Amino acid sequence: MYEQKMQPHKLPQQLPFQARVFNKMIKSNLLKKPIINATIGLSMGFSILSLAVINFTPTPAAANEPVVNLYSYRQPFLIKPLLDEFTKQTTIKVNVVFAKKGMLEKIRAAGNNNPADAVLTTDIGRLNALSQAGVLKPVRSKILEANIPANLRQKDGLWFALTTRARVVFASVDRVKPGEITTLADLASPKAKGRLCLRSGKHAYNIALIASVIANDGQQAAEKWLRGLKSNLARKPQGNDRAQAKAIYQGQCDIALANTYYMGKMITEKKKTEQNDWAKSIRVQFLDQNGRGQHVNISGAAVTKTAKHGEQAIKLLEFLSGKKAQSIYAAENFEYPVNPSVKPSKLVQSWGDFKADSIAIEEIAKYRAAASKLVDKVGFNDGPSS
Amino acid sequence: MSSSLPHQTSSPETGRWFGLCSSNIKSYLRKNVFNGWALGTWVLAALVATPIIAVIALAFAPSEDIWPHLASTVLWKYISTTLLLMTGVGFGTVVIGTATAWLVTMCRFPGQKIFNWALLLPLAVPAYVLAFVITDQLEYAGLLQTALRAIFEWNSPKDYWFPEIRSLGGAITVMTLVLYPYVYLLARAAFLEQSVCALEVSRTLGHGPWSSFYKIALPLARPAIVVGVTLALMETLNDFGTVDFFAVNTFTAGIYDVWLNMNSRSGAAQLSTVLLLFVLVLIGLERAHRHGRKFHHTTTKFQELPSYLLQGARAWAAFIFCLIPVLLGFILPAAVLLNYASIYYQDTLDANYVTIVGNSLGLAGISAVISVTIGLFMAYGVRISRTPLIKIAARFASIGYAIPGAILAVGVMIPLGAVDQGLSNLFIDTFGFTSSLVLGSTVFAVIFAYSVRFLALSFGTLEASLGKITNNMDGAARTLGLTAGQTLKRVHFPLVRGSLLTAGLLVFVDVMKELPLTLILRPFNFDTLATFVYQYASDELLEESALGALTIVAAGIIPVILLTWRIVQTRTVRAPTEMQMKPNP
Numbered sequence: 027m028y029e030q031k032m033q034p035h036k037l038p039q040q041l042p043f044q045a046r047v048f049n050k051m052i053k054s055n056l057l058k059k060p061i062i063n064a065t066i067g068l069s070m071g072f073s074i075l076s077l078a079v080i081n082f083t084p085t086p087a088a089a090n091e092p093v094v095n096l097y098s099y100r101q102p103f104l105i106k107p108l109l110d111e112f113t114k115q116t117t118i119k120v121n122v123v124f125a126k127k128g129m130l131e132k133i134r135a136a137g138n139n140n141p142a143d144a145v146l147t148t149d150i151g152r153l154n155a156l157s158q159a160g161v162l163k164p165v166r167s168k169i170l171e172a173n174i175p176a177n178l179r180q181k182d183g184l185w186f187a188l189t190t191r192a193r194v195v196f197a198s199v200d201r202v203k204p205g206e207i208t209t210l211a212d213l214a215s216p217k218a219k220g221r222l223c224l225r226s227g228k229h230a231y232n233i234a235l236i237a238s239v240i241a242n243d244g245q246q247a248a249e250k251w252l253r254g255l256k257s258n259l260a261r262k263p264q265g266n267d268r269a270q271a272k273a274i275y276q277g278q279c280d281i282a283l284a285n286t287y288y289m290g291k292m293i294t295e296k297k298k299t300e301q302n303d304w305a306k307s308i309r310v311q312f313l314d315q316n317g318r319g320q321h322v323n324i325s326g327a328a329v330t331k332t333a334k335h336g337e338q339a340i341k342l343l344e345f346l347s348g349k350k351a352q353s354i355y356a357a358e359n360f361e362y363p364v365n366p367s368v369k370p371s372k373l374v375q376s377w378g379d380f381k382a383d384s385i386a387i388e389e390i391a392k393y394r395a396a397a398s399k400l401v402d403k404v405g406f407n408d409g410p411s412s
Numbered sequence: 413m414s415s416s417l418p419h420q421t422s423s424p425e426t427g428r429w430f431g432l433c434s435s436n437i438k439s440y441l442r443k444n445v446f447n448g449w450a451l452g453t454w455v456l457a458a459l460v461a462t463p464i465i466a467v468i469a470l471a472f473a474p475s476e477d478i479w480p481h482l483a484s485t486v487l488w489k490y491i492s493t494t495l496l497l498m499t500g501v502g503f504g505t506v507v508i509g510t511a512t513a514w515l516v517t518m519c520r521f522p523g524q525k526i527f528n529w530a531l532l533l534p535l536a537v538p539a540y541v542l543a544f545v546i547t548d549q550l551e552y553a554g555l556l557q558t559a560l561r562a563i564f565e566w567n568s569p570k571d572y573w574f575p576e577i578r579s580l581g582g583a584i585t586v587m588t589l590v591l592y593p594y595v596y597l598l599a600r601a602a603f604l605e606q607s608v609c610a611l612e613v614s615r616t617l618g619h620g621p622w623s624s625f626y627k628i629a630l631p632l633a634r635p636a637i638v639v640g641v642t643l644a645l646m647e648t649l650n651d652f653g654t655v656d657f658f659a660v661n662t663f664t665a666g667i668y669d670v671w672l673n674m675n676s677r678s679g680a681a682q683l684s685t686v687l688l689l690f691v692l693v694l695i696g697l698e699r700a701h702r703h704g705r706k707f708h709h710t711t712t713k714f715q716e717l718p719s720y721l722l723q724g725a726r727a728w729a730a731f732i733f734c735l736i737p738v739l740l741g742f743i744l745p746a747a748v749l750l751n752y753a754s755i756y757y758q759d760t761l762d763a764n765y766v767t768i769v770g771n772s773l774g775l776a777g778i779s780a781v782i783s784v785t786i787g788l789f790m791a792y793g794v795r796i797s798r799t800p801l802i803k804i805a806a807r808f809a810s811i812g813y814a815i816p817g818a819i820l821a822v823g824v825m826i827p828l829g830a831v832d833q834g835l836s837n838l839f840i841d842t843f844g845f846t847s848s849l850v851l852g853s854t855v856f857a858v859i860f861a862y863s864v865r866f867l868a869l870s871f872g873t874l875e876a877s878l879g880k881i882t883n884n885m886d887g888a889a890r891t892l893g894l895t896a897g898q899t900l901k902r903v904h905f906p907l908v909r910g911s912l913l914t915a916g917l918l919v920f921v922d923v924m925k926e927l928p929l930t931l932i933l934r935p936f937n938f939d940t941l942a943t944f945v946y947q948y949a950s951d952e953l954l955e956e957s958a959l960g961a962l963t964i965v966a967a968g969i970i971p972v973i974l975l976t977w978r979i980v981q982t983r984t985v986r987a988p989t990e991m992q993m994k995p996n997p
Contacts (some may be wrong), residue, residue: 095936101947103759103956121936124947128674128932131822133828136852139836140937140965155675226659228669261569264578264659266952276553277568298955398673406662407483 053260080271093119094338097129099147102324112345119339133330141332146343149230149324153185154238154391156328160308163331167340172287173347173365177386178324187387188346191285192227192380193235194320195311196271198280200270202309205282209314210321220410222258223270223279228398231267231285231323236400237393238321243387245396252404262409266290270300275304285323286310290360290373312380319383325361420937422912447583453793453802460809460864463823464688467815470826472682478670486666494663496580497587497655498645504588505644509595512734514625517603520719520782521727527734529976534741535593536968538925540653541961543586543931544954545745547657551577552808585657587648591794595640597975598876598916602636603629605880621720638698639876645694646814646868653927662857663687664816677822684819691814695807746965750956760959763944769963772941775855775930776967778924779862780916786863787870787915788908792900794887795878806871811867817928823859824933828852853935861929864920870915877911878904917971941967 098105100288102124109120123142130152133140147153156162156181178187195207199219205211214224218300225232240248262280265272270282271292292305310319327346329339345351350364356371363370401407482490503917516528517519534542549555557574566572575581606629614624640663655662663683671680722730748769753760794803811822851857881904889899905912934943941964947959 053554126932127818137881191954278552309741395674398430
């Protein structure tokens with residue numbers, strides 16, 4: 027072959043070397059066009075084909091189909107037993123997307139095309155944001171009204187609480203005397219100095235708690251209280267509620283604020299048995315029992331304004347507030363059922379009854395932004411040192 | 413239109429003038445607008461930039477002014493924390509990435525062949541997984557400290573000092589460990605492609621190996637290292653999972669707080685816009701500092717790279733220096749995940765594991781092909797275009813990588829939702845029934861979002877790669893009668909083929925790990941490995957989904973092996989003249 031005998035330095039010198047390289051490449055086997063073309067063609071073809079296959083697999087759209095399309099802020103593994111039971115009873119299928127952010131924006135951006143019929147959330151803040159954005163439909167249902175006490179549903183039927191959760195004190199059995207810490211004020215008092223652990227002040231659960239203090243005691247008192255809380259921290263706010271229990275067990279701190287159901291989960295944990303020990307080192311203490319009562323938050327559900335399967339969505343809500351579902355909530359998730367005819371699980375009952383703060387839950391939601399700003403102002407998340 | 417202009421003129425004077433003018437306009441339009449490449453690049457840039465523009469537009473929506481509150485409380489903290497985080501991660505990735513790349517390319521020491529590819533492995537580990545594992549092992553209640561307390565009979569945290577794991581330092585460590593492979597990958601490719609001549613000249617002129625590295629190799633590899641560290645820093649900026657886990661208050665954490673706790677969508681968009689401006693300024697500064705210097709090779713003489721044989725203490729030092737990032741960034745998390753997975757595999761297997769893996773692989777593969785196609789088209793369009801405007805447009809479009817994922821998701825759903833509503837109105841008007849959802853809440857939306865987010869990876873890699881090819885090549889090809897398209901196919905394509913693979917595989921690995929966009933934009937009953945892992949990881953229950961996380965890591969190893977193979981190929985592909993000089997046997 028010509029180019030195999032040819033030495034590069036023997037090429038005419040007046041040609042720029044790039045042209046020589048180019049000449050070489052044109053002739054070289056690097057540029058086997060069929061291979062390149064086939065590669066491009068195959069990959070493009072593959073991608074278009076797969077796109078078509080994935081994108082046009084049947085999606086639930088028709089209005090008369092027995093389905094509910096659900097946007098869930100709750101993890102699928104938590105709600106799956108409930109939804110399976112619902113489908114078994116009613117033959118209505120439930121399609122789910124789980125996400126913790128952006129659902130409101132998704133409903134809004136889709137406008138009339140919004141595919142979600144119902145929304146399932148934790149924390150009053152999200153329900154409130156949805157209702158304020160005007161994407162919820164008022165629901166009137168005899169069943170819902172019978173199952174859920176009036177203070178746990180929005181008065182126009184925009185949303186309904188399905189469970190309540192108490193944010194209580196986890197106190198070290200060994201290092202905290204009974205009766206030593208019994209109020210939110212105690213947590214901010216000098217006797218808790220250097221003994222308190224907490225998850226981030228910006229977490230929705232803590233924001234709601236701080237908002238409830240603002241709603242009850244006013245902005246100034248709340249700021250003083252939060253500063254006290256901050257000065258009592260044993261470490262920078264971090265981890266989830268379970269991590270606070272671990273820290274108490276390990277002796278890093280003596281008291282923490284946490285939701286009760288974490289206690290239930292740690293006690294009954296089968297595989298991570300070390301969590302049983304964490305739970306054993308902790309006592310559940312309800313707060314402000316001689317005052318305004320224990321702060322509670324809710325998980326709830328709502329039907330969207332543009333729901334295509336509104337009837338089925340209401341059925342789902344009715345089911346979730348009914349005896350069967352409420353018992354599952356109580357037994358599997360250790361939350362407090364809203365339905366008065368269903369008792370909390372035996373384990374939860376063993377921590378005793380408590381008086382809940384009677385303030386309207388919507389009132390708390392109003393102060394969430396103020397609470398978040400207060401956390402900034404106090405520099406709560408910077409921890410005890412600053 | 414313009415072609416009819418000369419015929420309308422009466423006098424020859426004006427006719428010539430018009431003709432001249434119109435032909436100028438025509439040639440301008442042909443070169444910059446109607447030219448397929450330029451037009452295509454404009455259209456693609458506009459499409460990809462739509463979500464970014466949507467976010468910026470959202471910032472101008474009337475809303476409560478959040479700035480006085482932020483400025484008087486946490487804004488400076490957000491800014492200083494973010495700058496410290498970026499400085500730390502930038503420094504860490506450059507040092508580890510460049511030094512290890514140099515060691516494995518230029519030196520011989522025990523394990524060098526293995527480190528060659530093993531150093532890429534941490535790329536496959538999602539940052540939040542590493543954060544979880546490292547915290548689990550090192551925090552107060554973790555294995556190490558518990559053991560220390562048992563040995564030294566300490567009882568409480570007051571008895572001894574140990575660095576706080578959930579801290580800025582922890583976040584810098586974790587992000588450096590998972591992001592240095594970007595720098596390593598690109599620096600190594602640059603070192604492999606370097607001309608030995610420059611190094612030899614430097615050595616003849618009396619520079620030692622260290623001095624040659626600093627004065628010659630490092631400056632020549634600068635564009636590649638900059639691309640790598642830019643990607644690493646953009647990923648640092650958009651991260652929420654890791655900083656949230658480490659309780660570090662970065663700018664991005666602030667964006668989510670304003671959005672979700674203060675319920676101000678446009679406030680969050682305003683903060684995001686500031687973040688974008690910051691990134692644009694950084695990129696602009698770096699470009700300005702280069703003073704338009706070009707970095708393509710002036711010679712095509714490629715020889716075997718020399719390799720310095722390291723011995724004794726030096727060999728051990730090199731070995732340990734390369735081992736530490738692999739050990740902490742890959743072996744540790746993989747081992748911990750494997751351990752968890754051996755206990756908790758059942759839940760994962762029960763949950764349609766095969767479908768979920770299929771979804772992840774399918775999405776990653778499709779997105780890689782699409783991203784690389786768009787990236788190559790745009791990089792080439794920018795290269796052959798004469799107006800700098802198009803370059804700015806392309807750069808702007810590829811900035812989506814720096815926007816926090818959930819915010820970008822909002823930016824994606826706004827235009828898609830609008831198109832869907834327009835379509836369904838049109839359908840109702842013309843056919844009497846609604847078209848329902850065509851784009852939003854479909855896999856299309858997810859893939860579109862990936863294309864927006866990961867354009868920086870494909871466009872950046874390919875632009876850098878095309879930049880190394882001298883313009884004389886284009887000139888020669890075009891003089892010899894090839895069209896722009898033929899030139900791309902016959903000249904550039906073979907030369908950047910390796911980089912195409914690199915870009916594709918980077919996108920593939922990143923899509924496998926991607927969480928916020930997938931989570932928010934996916935359709936009903938559709939899970940990927942990342943979203944499946946998240947439902948547990950969001951409550952710090954990584955153990956339960958360890959098999960899923962392990963699969964993400966494992967799926968990332970395949971591209972890593974391909975990448976290694978391609979790096980080794982680079983030098984042979986790059987030296988066509990030498991190959992042909994060998995006489996026939």
